[in-house]
Amino acid sequence: xxxxxxxxxxxxxxxxxxxxxxxxxxxxxxxxxNFNQAFAIQQACAKHYSQLASTAQIGWKCxxxxxxxxxxxxxFESEIQHQxxxxxxxxxxxxxxxxxxxxxxxKSDLPPRAGAYSQTEIDDAIGSTRLALELIQSRYEAxxxxxxxxxxxxxxLNQGVWLGPEIKPATDVSYSEFELTIAVQGEPIQVLAGKxxxxxxxxxxxxLVNFLSQRGIGLSxxxxxxxxxxxxxxxLPFDKIIHFQYGKLGEFQLEFRDIKIAHTN
Numbered sequence: 001x002x003x004x005x006x007x008x009x010x011x012x013x014x015x016x017x018x019x020x021x022x023x024x025x026x027x028x029x030x031x032x033x034n035f036n037q038a039f040a041i042q043q044a045c046a047k048h049y050s051q052l053a054s055t056a057q058i059g060w061k062c063x064x065x066x067x068x069x070x071x072x073x074x075x076f077e078s079e080i081q082h083q084x085x086x087x088x089x090x091x092x093x094x095x096x097x098x099x100x101x102x103x104x105x106x107k108s109d110l111p112p113r114a115g116a117y118s119q120t121e122i123d124d125a126i127g128s129t130r131l132a133l134e135l136i137q138s139r140y141e142a143x144x145x146x147x148x149x150x151x152x153x154x155x156x157l158n159q160g161v162w163l164g165p166e167i168k169p170a171t172d173v174s175y176s177e178f179e180l181t182i183a184v185q186g187e188p189i190q191v192l193a194g195k196x197x198x199x200x201x202x203x204x205x206x207x208l209v210n211f212l213s214q215r216g217i218g219l220s221x222x223x224x225x226x227x228x229x230x231x232x233x234x235x236l237p238f239d240k241i242i243h244f245q246y247g248k249l250g251e252f253q254l255e256f257r258d259i260k261i262a263h264t265n
Contacts, residue, residue: 003040005029005030006030006037006040006041006044007044008030009026009030009031009032009041009044009045009153010041010042010044010045010047010048011045011048012026012030013026013041013045013139013153013154013155014045014046014048014049014052015048015052016139016264017045017049017139017155017159018049018052018053019262019264020090020259020260020261020262021139021261021262021263021264022138022139022140022141022261022262022263022264023139023140023141023263023264023265024140024141024265025140025145025146025150026150026153031147031149031150031153032149032150032152032153033147033149034149035070035149035152037149037153038149038150038152038153039070039072039152039153041153042072042073042074042152042153042154042155043074045074045153045154045155046074046076049076050076053076053078054078055076055077055078055079056076056077057074057075057076057077058075058076058077058080058222058223058224059074059075059219059223059224059225059226060072060073060074060075060208060212060219060223060225060226061073061074061075061134061155061156061158061161061225061226061227062204062205062207062208062225062226062227062228063197063198063203063204063227063228064198064203064204064207064228065207069148070152070211071156071204071228072152072156072208072211073152073155073156073158074155074158075158075160075161075224075225075226076160079135079159079160079161080160080161080163080224081160081161081162081163082163083163083164083165083252084162084254085253085254085255086254086255086257087133087135087162087254087255087256087257088256088257088258088259089135089137089159089160089256089257089258089259090137090159090258090259090260090261091137091238091258091259091260091261092136092137092138094238094258095235095236095237095238096135096235096236096237096238096256096258097135097136097137097233097234097235097236098133098134098135098136098162098233098234098236099133099134099136099229099230099231099232099233099234100131100132100133100180100194100229100230100231100234100244100246101132101133101134101161101226101227101228101229101230102129102130102131102132102167102175102201102226102227103129103130103131103132103161103163103224103225103226104126104128104129104202104205104224104225104226104227105126105127105128105129105130105222105223105224106125106126106127106219106220106221106222106223106224106225107125107126107127107128107221108124108125108127108221109125109218109219109220109221110122110125110209110213110218110219110220111213111218111220112212112213112214112215112216112217112218113213116210116213117206117209117210117213119202119206122202122205122206122209123173123202125219126202126205127221128166129166129167129169129175129201130163130164130165130166130167131163131164131165131167131244131246131249131250131251131252132161132162132163132164132226133161133162133164133244134158134160134161134226134229135158135159135160135161135162136157136158136159136233137157137159137261138151138154138157139154140154141263143157161224161226162254163224164244164250164252165250165251165252167246167249167250173201173202174196174199174200174201174202175196175200175201175249176195176196176199176200176201177193177194177195177196177230178194178230178246178247178248178249179191179192179193179194179245179247180192180193180194180230180231180244180245180246180247181243181244181245182234182236182242182243182244182245183242183243183245184236184237184240184241184242185240185241185242186240187237187240192231193231194230194231194246194247195230195231196227196228196230197228197229197230198227198228201227201228202227203227204225204227204228205225205227208225208227230246236256237256238255238256238257238258239255239256239257239258240255240256241253241254241255242254242255242256
């Protein structure tokens, strides 16, 4: 049975995610102060949210561990938007916050096992790679005042993923960098040096598969994994057509619509 503090914390965060609410940090007795506590809350929250939203966990966000920070979070089927022209998301200070990423969809299972998976085995399990945007929002009113473990318990700012077009497989699957162009309707074009935070777009996936396997958790066919941003968090306006160009990998356009969030105690 879960620790009551972990269970209560998970219920609070799952309810906020489902009802599009933000609120204060968890009571001190429930706030995590290490990875194991935060990950336990996150996993319990995923179960509660799946029940509330009648959805399923469809994958993960991840990156290679960075110092004492282990980057991992759940993705949910109901929060995956498939190449829609309108992308609803909850605003932060009146802006849409996104991270440009790539998303890998598995074509075969990677069940937990005693031995580690090789990079070749994981590569062979990838069915497709798509341009993607991670949609960013915290369930805390003042997330910058919290700790990394507060954020980890809450899914590391994830509120879903917008999935774009599939890219053609390349000889170099690192997809380490490209010129990122963002053209907002009626505004100057932004040209950014898109560089993957790990230097290799699959690095986080290689780590994730074996990290989960060691804990008795597998990945399955159809699951999706995003592995880190090419340009950090980008703030963009609502109600304007925005065109994204990921170098030679592909392009898409969409319009963000604000989901009004509520505050809770």
